[in-house]
Amino acid sequence: xxxxxxxxxxxxxxxxxxxxxxxxxxxxxxxxxxxxxxxxxxxxxxxxxxxxxxxxxxxxxxxxxxxxxxxxxxxxxxxxxxxxxxxxxxxxxxxxxxxxxxxxxxxxxxxxxxxxxxxxxxxxxxxxxxxxxxxxxxxxxxxxxxxxxxxxxxxxxxxxxxxxxx
Numbered sequence: 021x022x023x024x025x026x027x028x029x030x031x032x033x034x035x036x037x038x039x040x041x042x043x044x045x046x047x048x049x050x051x052x053x054x055x056x057x058x059x060x061x062x063x064x065x066x067x068x069x070x071x072x073x074x075x076x077x078x079x080x081x082x083x084x085x086x087x088x089x090x091x092x093x094x095x096x097x098x099x100x101x102x103x104x105x106x107x108x109x110x111x112x113x114x115x116x117x118x119x120x121x122x123x124x125x126x127x128x129x130x131x132x133x134x135x136x137x138x139x140x141x142x143x144x145x146x147x148x149x150x151x152x153x154x155x156x157x158x159x160x161x162x163x164x165x166x167x168x169x170x171x172x173x174x175x176x177x178x179x180x181x182x183x184x185x186x
Contacts, residue, residue, distance in 0.1 A: 041124060118142050
């Protein structure tokens, strides 16, 4: 006879990998979808800590201060599409074009299971790969975005709401 547990775990195929995602940059006439993006990362939000002490307090009090979003780096294969470079050029030429960047994490069936939105982003650093005649590696360029805010929205996998704690 099999053991019976009060809280029997239910095994599902709801694994979500970090390798299945879609990136979309859209603003007016400027639309880029994916463009061979290999990596995108650096999603961090941090509050500055305000530390203070009341007159006779022996303990340090802490309070959240300004909320800051980290810079996000996009790495992509150089393959003839120059949408990222054109976006960087607009900033270089003094016409800062802030764009919301949407990253959708996809489940094994292709359904969106989470969305990260990088609000009011613009590129401030662009790196072209070092060229090496002795290497057979792909040419990968990097563009670093300044981000004002990062929003996350959880979706569902197999009918389970990902925002609900397990």
